[in-house]
Amino acid sequence: MAATPFQNFWFLTGPTASGKSAVGIELARRIGAEIISLDSIAVYRGMDIGTAKPSVEQRRDVPHHLIDIVEPSEEFSLAQYITAAERVAAEIVGRGREVLFVGGTPLYLKGLLRGIFEGPPADWTLRRRLADDAHSHAEGWLHERLATVDPVSAARLHPNDTRRLIRAIEVFEKTGRPISEWQRQFDVGRSAEECRVFVLDWPKAELYARIERRVEEMFSAGLIEEVRRLLADAERPLSRTARQAVGYREVIEHLEGLHGLAETVELVQRHTRQLAKRQSTWFRSLSECRFVAVCDPFDAAETAVRLSGSFQTQSK
RNA sequence: GGGGGGUUUCCCGAGUGGUCAAAGGGGUCAGACUGUAAAUCUGAUGGCAAUGCCUUCGAAGGUUCGAAUCCUUCACUCCCCA
Numbered sequence: 062m063a064a065t066p067f068q069n070f071w072f073l074t075g076p077t078a079s080g081k082s083a084v085g086i087e088l089a090r091r092i093g094a095e096i097i098s099l100d101s102i103a104v105y106r107g108m109d110i111g112t113a114k115p116s117v118e119q120r121r122d123v124p125h126h127l128i129d130i131v132e133p134s135e136e137f138s139l140a141q142y143i144t145a146a147e148r149v150a151a152e153i154v155g156r157g158r159e160v161l162f163v164g165g166t167p168l169y170l171k172g173l174l175r176g177i178f179e180g181p182p183a184d185w186t187l188r189r190r191l192a193d194d195a196h197s198h199a200e201g202w203l204h205e206r207l208a209t210v211d212p213v214s215a216a217r218l219h220p221n222d223t224r225r226l227i228r229a230i231e232v233f234e235k236t237g238r239p240i241s242e243w244q245r246q247f248d249v250g251r252s253a254e255e256c257r258v259f260v261l262d263w264p265k266a267e268l269y270a271r272i273e274r275r276v277e278e279m280f281s282a283g284l285i286e287e288v289r290r291l292l293a294d295a296e297r298p299l300s301r302t303a304r305q306a307v308g309y310r311e312v313i314e315h316l317e318g319l320h321g322l323a324e325t326v327e328l329v330q331r332h333t334r335q336l337a338k339r340q341s342t343w344f345r346s347l348s349e350c351r352f353v354a355v356c357d358p359f360d361a362a363e364t365a366v367r368l369s370g371s372f373q374t375q376s377k
Numbered sequence: 378g379g380g381g382g383g384u385u386u387c388c389c390g391a392g393u394g395g396u397c398a399a400a401g402g403g404g405u406c407a408g409a410c411u412g413u414a415a416a417u418c419u420g421a422u423g424g425c426a427a428u429g430c431c432u433u434c435g436a437a438g439g440u441u442c443g444a445a446u447c448c449u450u451c452a453c454u455c456c457c458c459a
Binding site: 077100101102111112136137138139140141142143165166167168169171172175176177178180181182183188217218219221222223224225228231232240243244246247300301302305306307308309310331332333335336338339340342343346 | 415
């Protein structure tokens with residue numbers, strides 16, 4: 062799954078609330094691109110307010126893909142994303158247009174840039190069994206168990222990193238080969254000069270102010286009502302991947318009576334700041350990234366001009 | 378006016394003579410991350426010339442070899458009776 066030359070496409074990313082969507086549309090216009098959303102939650106239909114999806118007008122203006130492609134009751138995964146992105150990107154290229162990825166899910170970005178291994182899909186029954194076994198054994202059982210079949214991965218993973226330990230064991234059981242032998246794609250990245258991966262880079266205080274404001278706007282735009290609607294269909298409960306999204310998780314808890322409204326708003330703001338922090342950690346670690354400094358007053362069109370121009374001059 | 382409780386490191390909150398710079402949680406900072414990733418996991422978190430030293434548990438005194446822990450007074454705060 063690594064062969065697709067995603068490196069030749071355009072990528073616009075950055076932490077949440079950094080203005081990616083607005084800049085993306087301006088940039089797409091300039092370069093004649095269609096946009097592929099790079100967002101693990103915007104794939105869900107009906108999850109609009111909390112994901113700050115581009116508006117209908119914006120989507121009419123520039124074609125957007127991989128938004129609203131699954132039901133909130135369905136699980137979604139990295140591999141599904143990569144597969145869908147490959148397909149859509151090929152279609153866009155077929156139309157003779159540029160491909161511009163816009164969004165802030167760094168794992169998906171890395172998967173696009175470097176490829177992912179052809180592994181087995183999640184087996185939730187097996188995972189559940191392993192988790193149960195781990196509970197009934199002593200601390201560190203999963204880790205020891207992995208060490209016997211895949212010492213390399215065991216050495217890399219912390220004994221408490223249950224999810225990755227389980228996935229590593231799962232891959233071994235399904236394929237008979239250790240996951241550490243499968244996973245080579247992420248080892249080496251290309252340099253920023255060879256790629257067009259732009260990261261909107263804000264001063265922290267300004268970004269945090271944008272986050273606070275945006276979360277308040279989500280609530281006044283009806284986030285709580287949106288969550289009520291999502292929960293209304295008892296036949297099709299929200300999937301594990303859909304319900305863990307920031308904004309949704311906290312509002313669900315609010316509706317369950319766990320915390321009041323004011324506290325909920327604060328929680329969403331705080332968790333969003335923490336998300337932004339983790340996104341930034343990813344960008345710093347990716348050699349492909351090119352940081353584009355932005356600050357208030359923010360001008361999306363001007364930023365788009367600047368980063369497309371910077372590419373022309375920087376790439377010789 | 379009478380009786381009882383509280384004041385702990387950024388926050389909440391354990392700790393009732395030494396093993397306490399002080400549990401745990403939150404926050405913050407940093408890191409990891411390949412089929413749950415807006416998830417999950419890890420480390421650090423009083424100061425410093427730092428295998429030790431200095432400052433800290435409302436304030437000031439006191440007891441003791443030794444106090445966040447005991448005593449006295451003061452300040453603020455909460456509850457009950459009047």
